[in-house]
Amino acid sequence: MNAKAIAPANIAFIKYWGKRDAQLNLPTNDSISMNLSNARTVTEVEFSTDFRRDKFWLNGKKRDGNELEKVSRQLDRIAEQAGKKRLFAKVESENSFPTGSGIASSASGFAALTVAAASALQLELTEQELSILARQGSGSACRSIPDGFVKWNQGESDESSFAVSLFPPEYWLIHDLIAIVDENRKQMTSSEGHELAPTSPLFASRLEYLPGAIGEIERAFSQKDFTCFGEIIEAEALSMHAVMMTSQPSLLYWSSNTVALMQAIRQWRKEGVEAYFTIDAGPNVHIICEDKNAVTVKEKLLTFPGVGSVLDNLPTEGAKLI
Numbered sequence: 001m002n003a004k005a006i007a008p009a010n011i012a013f014i015k016y017w018g019k020r021d022a023q024l025n026l027p028t029n030d031s032i033s034m035n036l037s038n039a040r041t042v043t044e045v046e047f048s049t050d051f052r053r054d055k056f057w058l059n060g061k062k063r064d065g066n067e068l069e070k071v072s073r074q075l076d077r078i079a080e081q082a083g084k085k086r087l088f089a090k091v092e093s094e095n096s097f098p099t100g101s102g103i104a105s106s107a108s109g110f111a112a113l114t115v116a117a118a119s120a121l122q123l124e125l126t127e128q129e130l131s132i133l134a135r136q137g138s139g140s141a142c143r144s145i146p147d148g149f150v151k152w153n154q155g156e157s158d159e160s161s162f163a164v165s166l167f168p169p170e171y172w173l174i175h176d177l178i179a180i181v182d183e184n185r186k187q188m189t190s191s192e193g194h195e196l197a198p199t200s201p202l203f204a205s206r207l208e209y210l211p212g213a214i215g216e217i218e219r220a221f222s223q224k225d226f227t228c229f230g231e232i233i234e235a236e237a238l239s240m241h242a243v244m245m246t247s248q249p250s251l252l253y254w255s256s257n258t259v260a261l262m263q264a265i266r267q268w269r270k271e272g273v274e275a276y277f278t279i280d281a282g283p284n285v286h287i288i289c290e291d292k293n294a295v296t297v298k299e300k301l302l303t304f305p306g307v308g309s310v311l312d313n314l315p316t317e318g319a320k321l322i
């Protein structure tokens with residue numbers, strides 16, 4: 001009873017920040033993302049009567065405590081869906097991106113774990129059911145199940161909150177160049193951060209502005225209007241960070257290198273190189289540009305002071321068995 005799956009991380013253009021239900025990971029808004037071709041997790045799951053407890057290796061290192069617990073809980077959910085009393089499992093996971101690169105692996109990790117464990121238990125699930133299960137493990141993991149460009153509809157309940165593909169990966173060749181400016185682990189996990197979102201006086205107005213932004217980004221996608229798209233994603237990342245900064249306690253994820261790069265990207269645009277930034281719950285900057293500008297932007301990033309490395313991603317398919 002074993003199976004192996006691969007799943008991509010994803011970058012959100014419209015972010016998920018704030019939960020209506022922390023147990024089920026039901027979000028306070030819809031979000032939109034792209035799967036990342038060079039940030040993937042491969043996970044193998046084996047259930048056996050020989051095992052006396054669950055064991056979890058990540059990048060060749062045995063994990064215990066909180067990390068193991070989260071994996072075990074996800075296996076419980078999947079076994080429950082299969083209606084089986086579950087056996088203990090061995091889970092081996094490898095990230096394609098460098099450890100400590102500051103790229104969150106929970107989305108790719110939980111998507112790969114869900115697909116591999118469901119298959120090892122001979123569960124035949126639809127994409128929608130896999131997305132729901134992945135969401136229960138880690139919210140944004142539900143967006144790593146479908147292909148390409150993805151929308152997570154917040155839904156009203158456990159059964160209606162899942163992600164769907166808006167466009168296949170080949171629809172639009174846009175790059176996410178991830179500039180690593182800080183390799184340290186973030187000071188506050190996203191789970192803790194989500195809880196603080198409603199303490200910001202800006203949170204309610206963010207939720208009011210989001211449906212309009214989603215409508216506009218969907219229009220920009222359908223017309224492949226990169227300028228409109230870029231302006232929306234940059235404003236949207238700043239909106240999420242404004243909520244983070246003004247929550248209590250205040251969360252400030254940026255370093256001085258983050259800010260320097262944000263300023264530089266705006267300057268490059270003035271000079272005719274069209275690129276936009278988006279930033280998750282950490283200091284690293286995701287630079288979004290069209291294929292025709294990717295080489296130029298990458299060269300600029302690699303010589304920018306404070307940028308340690310750059311990970312070049314194109315849109316890619318969602319989680320798959322291998």
Ligand code: PMV
Binds near residue numbers: 015
């Ligand atoms: O899925 P989580 O709980 O790690 O939250 C993800 C939060 C952000 O990365 C900041 C935004 C997003 O939508 O991916």
